Each structure stands twice: as structure tokens, then as C-alpha cells.
Amino acid sequence: MKRILAALALLVIAIGFTSGQKKPITQVQVTSQMVKRQPGTKAYTLNLTKSGTIYTVANGVDYSKVSVHTEKGDMTVADLIKKSGKNITGKVRVGMTSDIRTQKLGLARRVGGGGRLNFSCGDLACVCSGDDDCNDLFTSTNCGPIAVCYEDGCFCLRL
Numbered sequence: 427m428k429r430i431l432a433a434l435a436l437l438v439i440a441i442g443f444t445s446g447q448k449k450p451i452t453q454v455q456v457t458s459q460m461v462k463r464q465p466g467t468k469a470y471t472l473n474l475t476k477s478g479t480i481y482t483v484a485n486g487v488d489y490s491k492v493s494v495h496t497e498k499g500d501m502t503v504a505d506l507i508k509k510s511g512k513n514i515t516g517k518v519r520v521g522m523t524s525d526i527r528t529q530k531l532g533l534a535r536r537v538g539g540g541g542r543l544n545f546s547c548g549d550l551a552c553v554c555s556g557d558d559d560c561n562d563l564f565t566s567t568n569c570g571p572i573a574v575c576y577e578d579g580c581f582c583l584r585l
Contacts, residue, residue, distance in 0.1 A: 527564035
């Protein structure tokens with residue numbers, strides 16, 4: 427009987443340990459060459475219908491030729507950036523808010539705010555800077571499912 431209880435206890439511990447582990451995040455690099463290989467006018471698609479993938483769109487990629495597919499529909503990365511009200515060029519990371527908040531992005535925190543976390547929200551988007559600020563924003567109820575990070579910070583859209 428003691429053996430059965432010990433085996434059962436080990437089984438419960440093993441199940442608890444494996445179920446508590448985070449699913450690894452897949453990092454996908456999107457290059458200009460990948461986008462240019464799309465047939466005709468078809469956009470390169472970032473699939474954000476399931477969690478677990480963060481796409482890094484390289485510097486020099488035409489954002490209007492990269493589409494983000496979500497459960498609510500499709501839009502280009504250029505349209506996402508336009509909705510944020512930001513003027514962004516260069517490399518961007520695009521993913522679900524729940525995935526991006528688990529990453530250390532090496533974002534520097536803006537000076538100011540008297541030691542408080544810095545993020546602000548408008549009608550469609552919330553903007554943050556620095557890993558701490560962005561993690562605070564992404565764990566709040568202010569964000570929708572899509573997050574975009576760039577050299578100086580991140581934003582999330584409430585679509």
C-alpha cells in the first residue's frame with residue numbers, strides 16, 4: 427500500500443511539474459527575401475490565431491506587404507503601426523500580448539514619471555517603454571491581443 431501511495435504521489439508531482447511549465451515561444455525571423463518570395467501581390471502572413479509565436483520583422487521589410495492574421499481578421503503591419511499613432515521604422519516584433527510579455531526585450535525605460543511605471547493609453551492603442559513598463563501594461567486589462575515592440579518601446583491595440 428505504501429508503494430502505491432508513493433507512486434501515486436510521484437505521479438501527481440510529475441503531472442503538476444509538467445503542467446506548470448510554460449510553453450516555449452517560437453521566434454520567427456521575417457526577412458525581405460521571405461516577403462519578396464510571396465506570389466503576386468500576396469502578403470507574407472503572420473498567424474496570430476494561436477499563442478506561442480513572436481515574429482521579428484527585419485529592418486528594411488515593407489510593412490505594407492506583411493499581413494497579421496487574427497481571429498478578428500487581417501491587417502497589414504503598416505496599418506497596425508498607423509493605428510498606434512507611432513512613426514516606426516526598422517525591426518519590429520509582433521505577437522500576442524500574452525507571449526510578448528514573457529520576453530526580456532532589452533528596452534530602456536524612459537526617464538521621468540517619478541519612479542512610477544510609464545504607459546499611456548488612447549482610444550485604440552496603449553504605448554509603453556522599458557521592459558518593466560511594458561510588462562506592467564501587458565498584464566493589465568488595457569491591452570487587446572496584439573502587441574508590437576520596436577527599438578524604443580511597445581504598443582498594444584484594443585481591437
